[in-house]
Amino acid sequence: MANSKHAHLRYNILDYCFRNKSYGFEELLRILNEGITELYPGEEISERTLREDIKVFRDKKEGFGAPLKEGMRTYKYSDTNFSIAQRPLQKYEQYLIEAAQQLLSRFENHPKYNKLAEALIKFQDEEEQENDASRILFYDHNEEYKGIKFLKPLYLAIKKQQVLQINYQGFKDESSSMFEFHPHILKQYNRRWFVFGLNKTREIKEWSIPLDERLIGFETLEDVNYLDSNKDWETFFRTMVGVVRPKEAQIEKVVLRFHNGRENYFKTKPFQPDYEEFFEKEKQDQVWFETIINKELVQQLLSYGQDLEVLEPELLKKQMREHSNTMQQFYKD
Template sequence: MATNKNALIRYKVLDNCFRNPGRRYFIDDLIAECENILLEIDPESNGISRRQLFEDIAFMESKEGWSIDLARHRFGKKVYYRYADMSFYINNMPLNEVEINQLKAAVGILSQFKGMPQFEWVNELVPKLQQGMAIDEMPTTIMEFDSNQYLKGIEHLGQLYNAIFYKKVLAISYQPFENDIPFEVRLHPYFLKQYNSRWFLFGYNPEKKKHDWNLAIDRIVSVEETKGAYQKNNKIDWQEYFEDIIGVTKPDNAEPEQVVLHFKGRTGKYMETKPLHGSQKSKWIDENTLKISLHVIINYELERLILSYADMVAVIAPLRLADTVKSRLEMAIKQY
C-alpha cells in the first residue's frame, strides 16, 4: 500500500481516537488502533512505530496539517491524548483563505458551463457549492470560454452525450445543407468533437458499415433512442484518430503527408505562438518569412484554414495542395 495512503488512514484513525470522549487513548493504545486498521486493510502492513506516531501527531498539529488543538492529560505516570474541543474533527475544519479563493475560482469556471445541455447538473451544483463554502459574493467573471449556447442543434448535445455514456442506439433525422428534406440515420454513438465552434457526432453506421461516420449537430433535426443491441467501439482510439488531422474530416485510406507553408511578416510571428497542429515545426528562413512544416492528412478543413490567411501564406508542398488553394483563390477573385 502506498505510504501516503497509509498516512491518510493513520490520520483518520487518530482523529477518531482524539474525539472519543468515552475512552482514554495513551500512546500504546493509539499505536494499536492504527495497526489494527492497517492490518485489516493490508495483512502485509508493517504497522506503525512509536516515532512515526509522534511524527503524525506533530504533522496534525502543524499548519501544514490541520492545526489541531490537542490536549495532553496526565493519568498517573502516563499521558492520554484528546482534542481540547471535543466537537472538533479534521473533516469539519473551516477552509482557509487560500482554499476558499481556489474553490471560488473553480466555481467561477464551472459557472461558464451553465446553460449547456450536457451540463444541467452545474445549475444545481454551483449554488450548493456557494452555500457550502459560505460564499456570499462571487467575483465578477474574469475568464470566458469560446462557446455559443445559441448554436443551432445545441439542444441535442445533452441527449447525445447521455446516449454515448449509457450506450444507446439512436435514430437521427438529419438534413445536410444540400438536401431539401431530412433522412434518417441509425447510429451507435461513440464520440463528440468540437471544431471551429461546431459540434460533430461520431459513431457506427450499420448501413454504411463505417465506425467513424460523423454528423454535424447543427444539421440534426431530431433524435430518438431505439431498441436494439448497442455495438461497442473496439476499433477506434479517438485520441489517435484525430492526431493526424486538422478538424474532423478523415478521408478513407488517406495517409499523413508533409505540408510546407510559408507565412509572411507578422502573421509568421503569430503562427509561432499558435501552432496549426501538434506536428508543427517552424523555422525563419529570412527576416520576413516563417517556414512551417506539418505532418498531416490533407482534408477540407486544412484547405479552409490555409485560405483564411489569404495573401499572408504560400503553399510550398505538396504541389497538388498548392494547386487546389490557387484554384480556389482564382475562383474567389472572379466574385469581385
C-alpha cells in the same frame, strides 16, 4: 423551498415536460421518478414533493414565475417559449455557484482548473450583469447555434452505450432519412459540436453528424447490441484539421512559409498542434507538420490571405492556386 436533494434534476425534467406536452399529475410523477431512479438508483419522490415543486415553478417572487395556469387537470406552459433556463438564478443557486468556485480554488495548481474556472466565470458574469454596458467578459460564441440541446442526450447515450435511430436531413437533401447509429465520441470544432460513431445502416465507421438543424432528432433503439469502437480517436484527430476525413485520405507533409511576421501569430494559436520549426536561420518564417488534406485545412490556410505561402505538397499548392484564381475573378474591374 421543496426537497433540495436532486432539485435541479427535477426542475429540468419538469421544465422539459411543461414546454413540450400536457401531462397529468400522476404521469408527471412517474416521469420524474424514472429520471431520478436512473441517476439515483432506488430513490423516488412523493406526491407532496411534486406539489411543492409545482409551487416553486408558479411562485413569481421566490420561484420561477412560470406560466402554469391554476385549476387545470394537466400541466403545460401557456407560453411555449418560456423556460426556467432563461430565468435569473435563484438565491440558493447563486450560492451554489459561489461555493463551487471556492471548492475549485483548492485545485488552482491543477491543469484542469483553468478550464473549469473559465466556464464558471462566464456563467456567473452573464447572470450578474443586467445589461451589456456593464459586462466584463465578451467571448466568442455562436448565438444562432441551436444544436447544443443535443449535446447532453448524446453524451449520456455514449456513456450508457445506447444505440440510436437518427433522423437526419442534409442541406441539399429533399427529405430526411433514418439510420442506425452507434455513438462513440463528441468533438467540438469551429464553435460547433459533432458526434462520431458507426453508421450501421451504411456500415461506415467514423461517421460524423453535426449537432445543428440537420440533425432533426433521434431515439434509443431497445434490444439492439451496442458496438463499441477500438479507434484511437486522439491520433485520428491529431492527424487532421477539423472533422472531415475524406475516404482514402493519406497523411502528407505540409510546409508553410509566412510573410509579414505572421508566423508568430500561427505559433501562438496553431491550427495543427504538432507543427515543427526549422533549425536553419533562413527558414525561421517556415513551419511544417503532417496531416491529411481536407477542406478545413484549406480554409484555415486561406484565412491568412497573402501572408501565407504553401511550399509543399504539390496537391495542396494546386488547391490553393485554384482558390486564388477563382477569387481573382470575383474582383476583376
